[in-house]
Amino acid sequence: MFDFYFHLPLWIRMPAQGLAVILVLFPLAAACSMAERKICAWIQGRPGPNRTIPPWIAWVPVIAPILQHLGVFQLAADGGKFVFKEDPVPGHVNKFYFILSPILAMIPALTTVAIVPFGAYLSEGRLVPIMLANVDIGLLAVFAVSSLGVYSVILAGWASNSKYPFLGSVRASAQLISYELSMTLSVLPVFLWVNAPGGHGTLSLFDVVQSQSQPGFLGGLWFIVFMPLSAFIFLVALFAETNRQPFDMPESEADLVGGFHTEYGAFKWSLFFVAEYCHMIVGSGVFVLLFLGGWNPLPWLPLATVADWLGLAGIPLAMGVLGIVIFLGKVAAFIFFFMWVRWTLPRFRYDQVMKIGWQRLLPLAIANLIFYALAIAVIQK
């Protein structure tokens, strides 16, 4: 059905895919920001934004009030505000880098999506992932590209040429590098298990999901049950890498005003904001793929089986949509968890952040790796 697409020349397909990423991720990130406001409000016993509605929609009977109370139009209003309000550049900044860094923030945030599979369909008996670039280094590429995200923060803080952004960016550079180590080490057991001896050797996220869809007790088990410590370390490191509470050192409104984006306003600030949510979405997606079975609805219940029951196995489009819906549902639940934690926990002190990263998480990750290396060697022998 979509074969014509793959026959298009590369120079049409690549911009089309890039545009698709932007067109999907920007609204998703915006929706996340609205979800954040609503969840924050509900946790604090408030209804949250529930007033905004354009008059020409207000007359629609049932749907309009529901959308109004969910704050959907507030989202559009916020977006419009960011685009149209005055976008000042303070006089004391290094102008080139000041304008460059929000743009730089978007690049890794949007690029990593290309390597994350978000669904699968059956084609001639084989499960085919739905993703933009199926490379066998998969997760490593995600880590590599997302590790570039630190530069936007560093540059923003440095170019702002004022002390709070500067402190924020110094903190960011130390924190992000510290937690990258634990993060990488924590996923190694997963790939030790996935790359059973005699396999072709892969870091692809699709294969991780595949190995959680096998028959048998261990085959269908999600890795969060099989390797809870790995999942935990990855989770904590993910919070630190996405600068979310309780690790939002680079921002810390209380002591650094706004951290690295103190001097930013309007559209440039919103780019940082969108980048943060894109990181969160991609991070949640990677966690779901690694530890929560990807697009499989339940442990021991692969997508292919469910599609078979529903009679969708023969229709690639329907099965693909089903897989994407399940995957996005899990990601949404995970993003909710991010926000839930944010509005529950206070921020760690900076020395605590460093201590947790280097003295707790890193040894734990190494011990975890050694333990699972031995365990997997015993199991797979």
Place this chain on the structure above:
Amino acid sequence: MAVVPVPRKPLTFAERTYLPQIAGGLWTTLKHFVGPKDTMEYPEQRPAIPPNYRGVPTLVFDPHGREKCVSCQLCEFVCPPKAIRITPGEITSDDPAAHVEKRPQEFEIDMLRCIYCGLCQEVCPEEAIFLQNQYSMTGLSRAEMVNDKQRLYELGGTLPDAHFKWDKKKAAEEHSHSH
């Protein structure tokens, strides 16, 4: 004061991992998340006004429809931010309330200055000025925020009167004349 040294217990392992506390915190916020909301949706829901609430100062009529203010100007003198301006006026002899002698010709309260202290109500010998339940005063210009006499009576309306002081005085006068 005696100093009581409180021994600080070392944290248990579970406490040092933060995790039980984090789980407890998450449980608390989840309860709030699904629980009822405390917000009052203001324009639709209005707060219950307690008795003796000090809202916008107003002028009132007595039950016979006589304006109670006699423009003695005590409120004008006592008003701390000087929000009240009164122009006293004579009551013409053909008026049914002619025995009261005076009423305000103009009575203005500048709500941009008023601090809702209630001293005017406190000081009024005629019980003519009251801070009532109205709490929301808005306007698009400074001039709009000055309540003139007509508006003050509109806001105040009629309040019950326990004394009918001026009627009693008039009756007493007539009684003494008849003797």
Place this chain on the structure above:
Amino acid sequence: MSALLFNFLAVFIVACAAGVVLNRNAVASALCLLLSLVGVAGLFVQLDAFLLAALLVFVYAGAVVALFLFIIMLLDMQGGDRKPFTGLTLAAGTLAFLLLAGGVFSFAAHARLPATPAPAQAAGASLQNYAELLFTTYLLPVEVVGFLLLIAMLGVIVLSKKFEPELEPGAGSQKPDVRSQMSDAGNRKPEGSQEIPNHP
């Protein structure tokens, strides 16, 4: 397409590398280095060596240059008055350039690669090939490099950690001595005046 991309990347890398040397601003230099590394990663991708590209970006572009920036910001190096070239660096640069030019010339003039068709699949492209080579043929070098890094790390710890001499009993008594001498020097007059009534 491929040749065009290679040419573009090559020019990009060299331009960025020149930027590292020529920039007066240390932060800008570090960023040029970053761009140059990303360009090299692009070259690796052109060779189908995705793993190398990803590792280069992850380790060097993602972490090492970030640490450079961290250090630059921590030390607050403004570097506005730094001259790009002094006499010595100019001489060294010229020498290096001549050596490089000589090398390239001799390579182009004398080295004759056997005319093979383009390699179908680079040997190191797949993850498994890397892993096998690292754990069989190159196991010893990998271990040696790892050991070297460990030694370097220990060296940094030894150099950066201050071993306080005050912990030892002999060295610890040094400081109070100095202080008491200084207070003696400062208080000599009052002490002396106090002593006078005591003497008779």
